[in-house]
Amino acid sequence: MTTPDPAARLEEQIDRWRSFLRRRRAIHATDVAELEDHLREQVAGLTGAGLDAEEAFLVAVKRMGALDDLSREFAVEHSDRLWKQLVVSSGDGAEAAGARKDAIVAFCLAAAAAVAIKVPALFGLDLGRDAAFYLRNASLFVLPLLTGYFAWKRGVDARTIGWLAAAFVAAAVFANVYPFQAQVPGSAAHDPGYTELLTALHLPIALLLVVGIAYAGGRWGEVAGRMDFIRFSGELFIYYVLIALGGAVLTGLMAMTFQSIGVDVEAFFQYWLAPCGAAGAVVVASWLVEAKQSVIENMAPVLTRLFTPLFAAVLVTFLATLVLTGRGVQIERNVLIAFDLLLVVVLGLLLYSVSAREPGAPPGLFDWMQVVLVVSALLADAVALWAIAARISELGFTPNRVAALGENVVLLVNLAWSAVLYLRFLGGRGGFARLEKWQTDYLPVYAAWAAVVVIVFPPAFGYV
Amino acid sequence: MEINKDLIAASSTPIVLAMLAEEDSYGYAILQRVQELSGGRMEWTDGMLYPVLHRLERHGFVEARWETAENGRRRKYYSITPAGREQLAEEHRQWEAVDATLRSLWSALRDSLPAPDAGAAGRAAGSGPLPQGA
Numbered sequence: 283m284t285t286p287d288p289a290a291r292l293e294e295q296i297d298r299w300r301s302f303l304r305r306r307r308a309i310h311a312t313d314v315a316e317l318e319d320h321l322r323e324q325v326a327g328l329t330g331a332g333l334d335a336e337e338a339f340l341v342a343v344k345r346m347g348a349l350d351d352l353s354r355e356f357a358v359e360h361s362d363r364l365w366k367q368l369v370v371s372s373g374d375g376a377e378a379a380g381a382r383k384d385a386i387v388a389f390c391l392a393a394a395a396a397v398a399i400k401v402p403a404l405f406g407l408d409l410g411r412d413a414a415f416y417l418r419n420a421s422l423f424v425l426p427l428l429t430g431y432f433a434w435k436r437g438v439d440a441r442t443i444g445w446l447a448a449a450f451v452a453a454a455v456f457a458n459v460y461p462f463q464a465q466v467p468g469s470a471a472h473d474p475g476y477t478e479l480l481t482a483l484h485l486p487i488a489l490l491l492v493v494g495i496a497y498a499g500g501r502w503g504e505v506a507g508r509m510d511f512i513r514f515s516g517e518l519f520i521y522y523v524l525i526a527l528g529g530a531v532l533t534g535l536m537a538m539t540f541q542s543i544g545v546d547v548e549a550f551f552q553y554w555l556a557p558c559g560a561a562g563a564v565v566v567a568s569w570l571v572e573a574k575q576s577v578i579e580n581m582a583p584v585l586t587r588l589f590t591p592l593f594a595a596v597l598v599t600f601l602a603t604l605v606l607t608g609r610g611v612q613i614e615r616n617v618l619i620a621f622d623l624l625l626v627v628v629l630g631l632l633l634y635s636v637s638a639r640e641p642g643a644p645p646g647l648f649d650w651m652q653v654v655l656v657v658s659a660l661l662a663d664a665v666a667l668w669a670i671a672a673r674i675s676e677l678g679f680t681p682n683r684v685a686a687l688g689e690n691v692v693l694l695v696n697l698a699w700s701a702v703l704y705l706r707f708l709g710g711r712g713g714f715a716r717l718e719k720w721q722t723d724y725l726p727v728y729a730a731w732a733a734v735v736v737i738v739f740p741p742a743f744g745y746v
Numbered sequence: 747m748e749i750n751k752d753l754i755a756a757s758s759t760p761i762v763l764a765m766l767a768e769e770d771s772y773g774y775a776i777l778q779r780v781q782e783l784s785g786g787r788m789e790w791t792d793g794m795l796y797p798v799l800h801r802l803e804r805h806g807f808v809e810a811r812w813e814t815a816e817n818g819r820r821r822k823y824y825s826i827t828p829a830g831r832e833q834l835a836e837e838h839r840q841w842e843a844v845d846a847t848l849r850s851l852w853s854a855l856r857d858s859l860p861a862p863d864a865g866a867a868g869r870a871a872g873s874g875p876l877p878q879g880a
């Protein structure tokens with residue numbers, strides 16, 4: 283391993299020393315450069331005084347001080363550095379230039395999304411009067427731009443881009459060619475009908491798959507590529523909610539201040555700030571997730587850690603109450619939707635903790651908590667499904683009910699098999715990777731079911 | 747003789763500012779100068795100088811710039827600012843006051859304390875942790 287040439291050997295040692303310094307968060311690249319210059323001067327001075335390169339290096343490093351002490355001193359002076367500053371990307375070098383370019387592209391695309399949502403207004407489509415149009419097409423204003431961002435960032439090949447574009451064109455066609463009926467026939471205002479609302483709800487779910495393929499950028503075929511997209515989606519959601527909260531504060535303050543001078547800004551909010559902000563924020567949030575992914579710990583798994591025990595406790599208590607009191611599930615209009623939402627939340631808790639789990643780690647208490655959560659959710663859902671199945675013919679098959687039932691089945695299948703895989707893992711009869719693979723393989727199923735709702739439901743139910 | 751850490755920390759600001767008031771400099775040269783002037787008695791851990799320089803920079807007492815040194819390496823030079831000169835004057839006043847107070851106390855105690863210069867004279871000539879000019 284030893285290099286005979288002392289100069290090369292010295293360079294090697296300095297390289298190693300530099301890489302040790304770089305790992306310290308409080309010491310930035312420019313500081314490392316400054317310290318390295320010092321080290322080299324010191325080495326030169328010492329070799330001039332008669333030491334050989336190796337000795338000189340050791341003495342110079344020793345004089346520099348222990349790495350921990352040095353790091354602590356820098357941390358005291360630059361305490362801000364322990365808090366990762368993310369938006370203000372300082373420093374120089376190719377990395378920072380790339381980050382800046384990335385930010386510029388993201389903000390241009392966000393602006394494009396904000397503009398896109400106002401384009402139909404040029405053709406006389408009013409956000410209030412033609413709400414149904416905007417609801418159906420909401421995802422089509424934003425997701426193509428987001429897909430474009432990732433296609434650009436990952437350097438997706440032209441063939442894939444063609445397929446992704448085709449998917450969006452198809453989505454635009456299905457969202458707009460069907461002769462949807464208004465909910466109140468004959469009313470002047472076009473309130474969206476049932477199947478129309480279902481389209482509006484399911485189109486984004488189907489199109490998220492397209493975004494995911496662009497996000498994975500050629501790695502969609504791999505479990506790791508799809509898992510990255512799952513991680514991304516959780517962070518995107520959290521960042522979007524944070525941005526939305528900030529937007530709400532901004533809106534509230536603006537309304538108050540303008541009200542004080544007697545100017546009504548409600549129309550501006552409704553027609554400009556809210557739609558443009560909501561559209562642009564998707565791209566901005568995605569960029570934030572990308573920019574910080576290697577810098578800050580993912581938030582979604584932290585939240586699942588906090589909430590998995592709480593949700594598990596609530597569900598177990600619910601089941602216990604059900605058994606002890608002998609109450610049945612009341613069949614109301616929205617009971618299926620309520621249980622769908624329950625399963626979605628449980629799936630989210632499972633998915634995002636799976637996404638953050640070290641696959642090689644041995645089973646722990648938290649894993650048991652997950653299983654309790656999933657199994658109790660399955661039991662609760664089974665009780666609800668049983669109650670509904672008994673009366674389904676009496677209730678009738680409305681589009682909403684069939685869609686909700688379909689979703690319930692999709693989620694139930696996923697969670698049931700997840701529970702089996704998890705129990706096998708806990709019993710030592712299968713690796714955790716199986717569960718990861720199952721979850722990532724299942725992603726297209728959500729999109730497929732959403733596509734069925736968008737494409738098949740309107741004609742099947744007579745466009746009501 | 748080793749000067750204790752608190753004293754080193756307290757004196758680092760006036761020392762660095764005074765050196766930069768003479769001429770612009772960089773970390774290694776500043777440390778060399780400290781060694782030289784103190785006869786090796788003030789031992790600064792090399793790396794610790796930099797947080798001090800950065801603190802002075804944050805307070806606006808010094809300014810930093812990157813330059814290419816004669817050997818082709820990029821080097822960060824520091825220069826004193828007008829605010830730094832003011833600070834230096836202030837430090838000067840304070841240290842004079844401390845010095846004057848101690849001096850009068852030393853002279854009052856001259857007979858009961860061992861003379862400080864006996865050991866230091868020998869050390870100043872050739873000590874320091876490493877040979878300097880050999």
